Amino acid sequence: MTDDQRIEVYPGCEAVVEFDPDLTFECVPECTWCCHHGVLLYGKDLLELAQRENINESVKQIRGRDFVRREEKDRDEHIDIDEHACYFLRDDGRCSLHAEHDWKPTRCSVFPLEVHVEDDDIHVSVRDEAHTYCEGLNVSDRHVIDHLDAFLPRVLWNLDDPTTKVEL
Ligand code: SF4
Ligand code: SF4
Numbered sequence: 001m002t003d004d005q006r007i008e009v010y011p012g013c014e015a016v017v018e019f020d021p022d023l024t025f026e027c028v029p030e031c032t033w034c035c036h037h038g039v040l041l042y043g044k045d046l047l048e049l050a051q052r053e054n055i056n057e058s059v060k061q062i063r064g065r066d067f068v069r070r071e072e073k074d075r076d077e078h079i080d081i082d083e084h085a086c087y088f089l090r091d092d093g094r095c096s097l098h099a100e101h102d103w104k105p106t107r108c109s110v111f112p113l114e115v116h117v118e119d120d121d122i123h124v125s126v127r128d129e130a131h132t133y134c135e136g137l138n139v140s141d142r143h144v145i146d147h148l149d150a151f152l153p154r155v156l157w158n159l160d161d162p163t164t165k166v167e168l
Helices: 043-050 096-101 106-110 128-133 144-151 154-158
Strands: 005-010 013-017 059-062 065-068 070-072 084-086 113-118 121-126
Touching: 005 144, 005 154, 013 144, 043 106, 106 113, 106 144, 106 154, 121 128
Parallel strands: 013 121
Antiparallel strands: 005 013, 059 065, 070 084, 113 121
């Protein structure tokens, strides 16, 4: 039995925290593991991406939903099984959206956490695979619980279903 904490992330927007409150996180830029998977774009993300990049080149639809395109990348470490990675992953391992526009899609902000809904509440936990692959867990002093707004964009509270555990 865990003592989940309810945190107000934005005024009127609460999340139930299911991870250890001592958890810290700092992204390790050389890692890039999470950038080898498809990124689902919510409607707001698509609009914001279109203001910054050519979405005809960078976005593709899968089963009626919009995803950042993946493409073959000339990287020899952390390459996914099919040697494809996010369209926006640069050769230096950085995200071009983050580096050039100081912006990234909602789902990229949420990682390495995940969100699900229970009794109309947003619950947040650490994504299972992150324990194995994400190099940024517990390597810094930055407590996740103190920075939840950085991981959970406000748009999540406006979605019909903010659940992030939706695989391709
Ligand atoms: S948009 Fe950026 S942060 Fe998100 S998967 Fe692509 S490269 Fe990584
Ligand atoms: S898997 Fe974790 S440490 Fe690696 S790039 Fe993604 S968020 Fe950063």
